[in-house]
Amino acid sequence: MYNIVTLQKKGQSLPDLALVMLGAGSSSRFNQRVKKQWLRSEDTPLWLFATQNLQQLFPFKQIIVTTTPDEHFYAKKFSESITFVEGGATRQESLANALLHVKTPFVLVSDIARPCIDQEMLVRILAEMENNDIVVPYLPAVDTVVYENATINRDHVKLIQTPQLSRTELLRKALQTPTLYTDDSSAIKAIGGKVAYVLGNPEAKKLTCKEDSATISCLKAPSSTPFVGEGFDVHAYEEGKVMMLGGVEVHPTTGFKAHSDGDVAIHALIDALLGAAGAGDIGELFPDNDPRYKNIDSKLLLREVCSFLAKVGFEIVHCDLTIMAEFPRLSAFKDKIRFCLADIMAISPIHVNVKATTTEKLGFVGRQEGVATSATATLKYYDWTNV
Numbered sequence: 525m526y527n528i529v530t531l532q533k534k535g536q537s538l539p540d541l542a543l544v545m546l547g548a549g550s551s552s553r554f555n556q557r558v559k560k561q562w563l564r565s566e567d568t569p570l571w572l573f574a575t576q577n578l579q580q581l582f583p584f585k586q587i588i589v590t591t592t593p594d595e596h597f598y599a600k601k602f603s604e605s606i607t608f609v610e611g612g613a614t615r616q617e618s619l620a621n622a623l624l625h626v627k628t629p630f631v632l633v634s635d636i637a638r639p640c641i642d643q644e645m646l647v648r649i650l651a652e653m654e655n656n657d658i659v660v661p662y663l664p665a666v667d668t669v670v671y672e673n674a675t676i677n678r679d680h681v682k683l684i685q686t687p688q689l690s691r692t693e694l695l696r697k698a699l700q701t702p703t704l705y706t707d708d709s710s711a712i713k714a715i716g717g718k719v720a721y722v723l724g725n726p727e728a729k730k731l732t733c734k735e736d737s738a739t740i741s742c743l744k745a746p747s748s749t750p751f752v753g754e755g756f757d758v759h760a761y762e763e764g765k766v767m768m769l770g771g772v773e774v775h776p777t778t779g780f781k782a783h784s785d786g787d788v789a790i791h792a793l794i795d796a797l798l799g800a801a802g803a804g805d806i807g808e809l810f811p812d813n814d815p816r817y818k819n820i821d822s823k824l825l826l827r828e829v830c831s832f833l834a835k836v837g838f839e840i841v842h843c844d845l846t847i848m849a850e851f852p853r854l855s856a857f858k859d860k861i862r863f864c865l866a867d868i869m870a871i872s873p874i875h876v877n878v879k880a881t882t883t884e885k886l887g888f889v890g891r892q893e894g895v896a897t898s899a900t901a902t903l904k905y906y907d908w909t910n911v
């Protein structure tokens with residue numbers, strides 16, 4: 525590792541450092557269905573790419589990543605060694621949550637939205653840590669700067685970047701304030717801490733708006749690999765209920781025994797979609813003991829899954845369902861189901877296929893105890909290079 529060699533050459537020993545990666549933002553200025561955290565560089569989401577980039581530059585004792593509560597379960601599936609912490613409503617709150625887990629005297633904090641940190645910049649930061657409370661990379665202003673209609677001396681202006689290296693205890697203390705700061709150094713400065721500024725790097729630009737994607741030079745285009753998932757679900761019949769299959773009412777008086785509306789076709793499809801994304805299964809998202817999902821219309825669940833998949837960087841390419849039912853006959857409903865599902869998934873109806881079959885009176889389907897559905901779904905990464 526070049527930076528370590530450099531530091532050791534300068535006679536410095538390596539400090540114990542924790543890395544905090546802030547990734548719990550709402551990505552609102554990015555203004556896309558996909559959140560910037562989840563853009564893929566080849567096969568790696570941006571938050572992990574940014575983390576791994578720093579990880580290969582320094583042997584951190586701890587790595588902590590903040591995520592939004594709804595993405596937390598999915599982010600955790602990417603790594604066993606990272607500590608994932610739920611973020612708060614602001615960057616500052618997310619940082620305070622992460623700091624509760626830091627065990628080292630110094631902590632390096634970076635925005636996942638600044639993925640292109642190079643080793644020279646990190647070395648410049650580490651080299652200043654000993655005699656300061658926080659070390660902050662910056663870029664000088666190169667344009668004319670007007671502040672409240674008055675041109676000011678641009679030599680006095682610094683454009684602040686991350687990562688910033690702080691004394692952990694002092695940073696914790698600095699964040700115990702109702703004042704909202706947009707970075708760590710402003711908070712530490714406000715309590716009288718000693719701030720060292722070192723030269724940053726234009727390459728360490730923050731991804732804020734969608735137009736920035738093309739300028740984040742270290743990111744590679746997403747892989748074009750298709751991901752195929754499969755799902756399977758069964759529900760027993762229950763009299764006195766409407767039967768919903770694939771979002772369509774197919775029988776007025778014989779429905780399904782279930783916590784939700786029991787739409788076995790949508791449930792299998794959801795599992796196929798989640799399977800393709802590596803996101804577990806329907807029960808992880810919508811537990812069947814959660815009162816919010818009692819008798820819920822499964823179309824709402826499918827909508828939520830589609831919006832989750834879009835948020836974490838996927839597009840739906842195709843799906844195929846086989847509904848196994850002895851009763852009712854489904855031939856008249858297959859196209860209606862297809863159009864209904866395609867509409868919810870916002871894909872062409874020709875990319876949704878629905879098949880129905882009996883099981884020749886064999887098994888629980890054949891004995892008319894219930895209905896089963898198997899489904900496959902194909903996803904691909906959202907291609908941000910086309911935006």
Ligand SMILES: Nc1ccn([C@@H]2O[C@H](COP(=O)(O)OP(=O)(O)OP(=O)(O)O)[C@@H](O)[C@H]2O)c(=O)n1
Nearest residue numbers: 547548549550551552553613614615618636637
């Ligand atoms: N509540 C928050 C808000 C922001 N961040 C993180 O702080 C960094 C800087 O924030 P920014 O780039 O502004 O990201 P967002 O807050 O997601 O963007 P926006 O303001 O456009 O919604 C990002 O890596 C973001 O994920 C965070 O961890 N928790």
Ligand SMILES: C[C@](O)(CO)[C@H](O)COP(=O)(O)O
Nearest residue numbers: 615635684685686706707730
């Ligand atoms: C921390 C930061 O990246 C330094 O420039 C910046 O202040 C983050 O601000 P944002 O409004 O949360 O993007």
